[in-house]
Amino acid sequence: MKKLKINNFSKELFTITVFILIAFTLFFLNKPKADQNKSFEINEEFNKELNNIYSFFLIKKNNQNNKKIIKVESGDSLQKILLKEKIPQLEINKIYSKIEKKIDIRKIQKGQLIQLVLETKDKEIKISRLSFQIDNLSTAYLYANKDNYDLKLVTKNLEKVNFLAKGVIKNSLYNSAIKIGVDAEIIIEFARIFGFEIDFQRDIRANDEFKILYERFEDDQGEPYKNGNIIFAYMKNNGKEMLLYRFKDEENIIGYYTPDGKSIEKALMKTPINGARLSSTFGFRKHPILGYNKLHQGTDFAAPRGTPIMASGSGVIEKASWNGAYGKYVRIRHNSTYKTAYAHLSRFGKNIKSGSRVQQGQVIGYVGSTGRSTGPHLHYEVLVNNKRVNSQKLNLPSGKNLTKKNKENFIKEIQKINELMLISKTNK
Numbered sequence: 001m002k003k004l005k006i007n008n009f010s011k012e013l014f015t016i017t018v019f020i021l022i023a024f025t026l027f028f029l030n031k032p033k034a035d036q037n038k039s040f041e042i043n044e045e046f047n048k049e050l051n052n053i054y055s056f057f058l059i060k061k062n063n064q065n066n067k068k069i070i071k072v073e074s075g076d077s078l079q080k081i082l083l084k085e086k087i088p089q090l091e092i093n094k095i096y097s098k099i100e101k102k103i104d105i106r107k108i109q110k111g112q113l114i115q116l117v118l119e120t121k122d123k124e125i126k127i128s129r130l131s132f133q134i135d136n137l138s139t140a141y142l143y144a145n146k147d148n149y150d151l152k153l154v155t156k157n158l159e160k161v162n163f164l165a166k167g168v169i170k171n172s173l174y175n176s177a178i179k180i181g182v183d184a185e186i187i188i189e190f191a192r193i194f195g196f197e198i199d200f201q202r203d204i205r206a207n208d209e210f211k212i213l214y215e216r217f218e219d220d221q222g223e224p225y226k227n228g229n230i231i232f233a234y235m236k237n238n239g240k241e242m243l244l245y246r247f248k249d250e251e252n253i254i255g256y257y258t259p260d261g262k263s264i265e266k267a268l269m270k271t272p273i274n275g276a277r278l279s280s281t282f283g284f285r286k287h288p289i290l291g292y293n294k295l296h297q298g299t300d301f302a303a304p305r306g307t308p309i310m311a312s313g314s315g316v317i318e319k320a321s322w323n324g325a326y327g328k329y330v331r332i333r334h335n336s337t338y339k340t341a342y343a344h345l346s347r348f349g350k351n352i353k354s355g356s357r358v359q360q361g362q363v364i365g366y367v368g369s370t371g372r373s374t375g376p377h378l379h380y381e382v383l384v385n386n387k388r389v390n391s392q393k394l395n396l397p398s399g400k401n402l403t404k405k406n407k408e409n410f411i412k413e414i415q416k417i418n419e420l421m422l423i424s425k426t427n428k
């Protein structure tokens with residue numbers, strides 16, 4: 001009896017244990033299944049999102065052919081393209097009525113890309129997404145909803161930021177600045193600003209330092225789109241520091257000034273030509289054609305034929321014509337003391353003739369080899385009171401200094417710029 005009881009008890013225990021085990025098994029088997037389903041749904045949704053929005057990153061990976069990038073050919077219209085994709089005319093009409101209100105659809109141009117995500121439903125091809133760029137900053141996205149389309153225009157907002165580029169020159173300003181992300185146009189402007197003080201072809205030493213504070217227009221991802229003005233420029237050249245601040249004076253004239261209010265713009269440029277090599281200096285030399293020692297009363301810059309020559313200062317053209325051994329020749333009168341002359345030109349610049357006014361930096365002619373010359377070069381002369389002097393040793397007079405009232409404003413401007421520099425974006 002007793003034995004039986006135990007047996008009964010263990011039978012019961014066995015049954016209960018088995019029941020519990022089954023229950024647990026069912027529970028645990030079920031539980032993860034439910035989770036899997038849930039996460040699968042999320043995945044599907046996520047996938048749909050990817051298909052719609054980021055589909056084009058996935059084309060190769062998924063190898064699905066319902067996503068297309070179509071290049072607009074000449075004579076194409078959106079209508080033509082969609083018909084070619086076998087989109088029913090009714091759908092095309094819906095798309096057009098949606099888009100036309102917001103975008104000039106005729107603006108779709110040859111070479112432009114149109115992105116399409118197509119879906120086949122009940123044997124009918126439908127668009128689930130259509131997108132194309134309107135211009136550099138805006139993109140149109142068209143999404144299918146139940147029986148129509150939603151149009152979304154995404155325009156990048158440009159924000160003006162102040163960017164401080166700091167660098168050390170290894171071999172050239174250009175290479176060192178490009179390396180830290182400064183655009184060529186800013187580098188050229190920087191070189192122009194310092195052009196009266198530093199000759200970037202000859203004066204630069206390794207480990208010279210530069211700083212450029214300038215305006216930059218960036219989109220919301222911090223991607224630069226265009227540049228604004230240089231606000232501050234700094235050079236440490238051969239140990240000597242130079243700081244220049246942008247300032248608009250009372251007459252609305254913009255210039256760059258040293259902290260004590262001196263204009264950097266000298267009356268004359270040291271080198272009226274870019275990218276040239278100083279080939280012959282002022283002084284006695286054996287003349288390459290005449291063969292005997294003669295005082296070379298100018299400076300020669302070797303440069304390829306056609307290289308533009310700039311007016312080294314503002315002034316009035318005194319002569320722009322053939323001048324014997326000088327060949328095609330231009331002479332500018334800058335003021336009562338200074339004149340500059342340019343010889344052996346291949347041709348004259350636009351509107352360069354006797355009596356016309358020129359601005360500093362304006363192209364007055366192009367390098368050639370006319371007259372008594374052995375090869376393309378610019379023969380450049382500076383005349384002080386009609387006497388030729390060595391332009392490279394000349395201590396050129398500086399441009400204007402700020403007046404008292406302007407200087408007060410300039411000092412405020414310096415403080416503002418210095419504060420700006422502390423909070424600006426920088427490359428380091």
Ligand SMILES: [Zn+2]
Nearest residue numbers: 298299300379
């Ligand atoms: Zn010469």
